[in-house]
Amino acid sequence: MIYKVISKNEFRAFVDALVSNNRSYGPQQVETDRNGNPVYQYAPVQSVDDIAFDYTATESSAKHFFLPFREELSRFSFEPSESDRLPHTDLELVHGMENDWTQKINYEADPVVLVGLRPCDISALNILDDVLLNGHFPSPYYLAKRKNTFVIGMDHLPLPDCFCKSMNHHTVTTGFNLFCSDIGDHYYLSINSSKAFNFLKKFETRDPNDDDNCMLVERRKQIQNGFTTEIDVTALPTILDIEFDSPVWGKWGNKCLNCGTCAMVCPSCYCYSLTESFDTSLKVAKREKQLYSCNLVDFAVVAGGHNFRPKNGDRLKYRYYHQHRGFAENGNQQICVGCNRCGRACLSGINPKDVINDLRMEKESCLTCVSSSPGKR
Numbered sequence: 095m096i097y098k099v100i101s102k103n104e105f106r107a108f109v110d111a112l113v114s115n116n117r118s119y120g121p122q123q124v125e126t127d128r129n130g131n132p133v134y135q136y137a138p139v140q141s142v143d144d145i146a147f148d149y150t151a152t153e154s155s156a157k158h159f160f161l162p163f164r165e166e167l168s169r170f171s172f173e174p175s176e177s178d179r180l181p182h183t184d185l186e187l188v189h190g191m192e193n194d195w196t197q198k199i200n201y202e203a204d205p206v207v208l209v210g211l212r213p214c215d216i217s218a219l220n221i222l223d224d225v226l227l228n229g230h231f232p233s234p235y236y237l238a239k240r241k242n243t244f245v246i247g248m249d250h251l252p253l254p255d256c257f258c259k260s261m262n263h264h265t266v267t268t269g270f271n272l273f274c275s276d277i278g279d280h281y282y283l284s285i286n287s288s289k290a291f292n293f294l295k296k297f298e299t300r301d302p303n304d305d306d307n308c309m310l311v312e313r314r315k316q317i318q319n320g321f322t323t324e325i326d327v328t329a330l331p332t333i334l335d336i337e338f339d340s341p342v343w344g345k346w347g348n349k350c351l352n353c354g355t356c357a358m359v360c361p362s363c364y365c366y367s368l369t370e371s372f373d374t375s376l377k378v379a380k381r382e383k384q385l386y387s388c389n390l391v392d393f394a395v396v397a398g399g400h401n402f403r404p405k406n407g408d409r410l411k412y413r414y415y416h417q418h419r420g421f422a423e424n425g426n427q428q429i430c431v432g433c434n435r436c437g438r439a440c441l442s443g444i445n446p447k448d449v450i451n452d453l454r455m456e457k458e459s460c461l462t463c464v465s466s467s468p469g470k471r
Contacts, residue, residue: 095267096285098299099306105274105281108297109246110142112207116244119159120145120209121152136208145209150253155361155435156208156215160222160239163358163385167235167368168199170379203238211247214256214431216270217263218361219245221429225364244289247273249313252320253434257447259318260325261432277309325447326454327428331419333453338411342452347407349442354387356413356436356444362429363387363416388413414449 100108112118122137123146134149136156172195211219219240226236247270258264266273271290274281282302285291302310357363367386372379386393389409394402403409417430430446437445 096291097302098283098285098294099277099280099302100283100294100297100299101280104298106142108294109145109209111296112244112293113139113145113209114141116205116207118207118209121149122146123149139209147210147248149210150250151212151256151433151435153435153439154359155218155433156211157218157222157361157363159206159208159243160219160236161364161366161385165235165383167381167383168197170381171196171198172377172379201234201238203242205242205244206239207244207246209246209248211245211270212250212433213247213266214258214261214263214433215361216245216247216266216273217258217431218429218433220266220269221362221427221431222364223269224427245270245272249273249275249317251317252322255323255437255445255447256432256434257321257323257325258432259321260323260327261428261430263431264317264321265314275310275313277306277313280306282306282310282313323434323447325432325450327418327450330428330450334415334419337453337456340453340456342449342456343407343411344405345452346444346449347405347410349444350389350406350410351442352389352391352406352409353441354390355439355441357387357389358385359435359439361433361435362431365393365416388416410444414446417446418450 113120118139119136120139121134122139122144123132124135124137125133127133132149134146134152135154136152136159137144139145222236223240226233227240247266252258252264267284268286270284271287272294273284273286275284276282283294283299285294357365363385365386365388366383368381368383370379370381388394388403391409392401393409396402403412418428420427420429434446437447
């Protein structure tokens with residue numbers, strides 16, 4: 095890691111040069127909510143003036159740049175011509191005893207610049223890296239997008255309902271090319287790639303001095319002390335195991351609308367479904383991946399129509415198990431980063447803090463009257 099200091103005006107010039115010459119996205123106000131508060135989303139930007147550097151949080155995360163809601167994995171052609179069999183820039187596989195059909199798979203991704211990611215969103219990308227890059231079955235589609243994306247992170251003061259500090263994701267040291275800490279009239283830069291270092295050579299920067307280092311420490315203290323929402327996650331995976339049959343799941347599950355909004359705005363949810371469809375000509379077919387949610391009614395439906403999680407409480411429980419107990423792919427780490435997007439987006443008012451506090455209160459009160467699991471009724 096290399097550290098530099100840059101004035102805010104010089105930083106704006108740097109970002110302007112970067113986004114004007116590359117396909118870029120940054121936070122923009124797209125509307126206001128019912129209370130008149132601004133709503134931000136990552137949107138295309140062509141100049142530094144398009145970027146809302148003082149934004150709070152985007153409604154959706156940056157996950158969708160790496161895991162699109164719907165993504166074509168491969169395309170089949172059942173009447174290939176000679177031109178179809180010529181080498182392409184993508185990966186083409188020809189199958190069939192008589193080469194009577196082809197399958198085309200494209201792993202390419204155009205370079206993209208993402209400006210203004212918060213530490214918790216970068217932490218979520220690091221979690222996705224662990225699953226989709228460093229796991230047993232790495233995804234070449236995710237890899238292509240991740241390696242071709244230039245990430246600029248920026249710190250911020252916490253929102254009243256976010257609990258990133260409780261999940262230890264309020265700071266980040268990896269997963270970005272460049273990270274900016276606000277120290278008044280300047281940014282304290284953490285440079286984490288040779289690409290970022292080379293880009294910055296054309297702009298005026300300097301080495302940090304003692305005053306800069308002191309201001310950085312004070313800035314981090316200000317952020318850490320700014321959290322007003324905290325969740326006690328001590329031994330939470332164990333508590334989830336103990337409270338597997340807790341009536342808490344039924345209480346909150348009865349409120350769940352099974353809409354899947356929580357998974358769509360979550361920066362670290364990665365569950366998906368696969369579909370295959372034919373063109374009306376019957377000469378072309380495609381295989382697509384679509385983001386899914388374990389809260390949806392048919393998520394656990396298998397061949398024959400049996401549903402392993404028919405009740406809302408079951409589905410909500412397994413979402414929390416995935417977030418805080420972990421599947422084998424995650425090394426049993428908690429993948430929730432504490433952004434609370436799910437709590438803000440939930441139409442039924444289901445908030446992680448309330449659910450986890452209910453589980454912890456039940457455990458600490460040593461309740462003996464525990465109903466059976468919704469799945470056992």
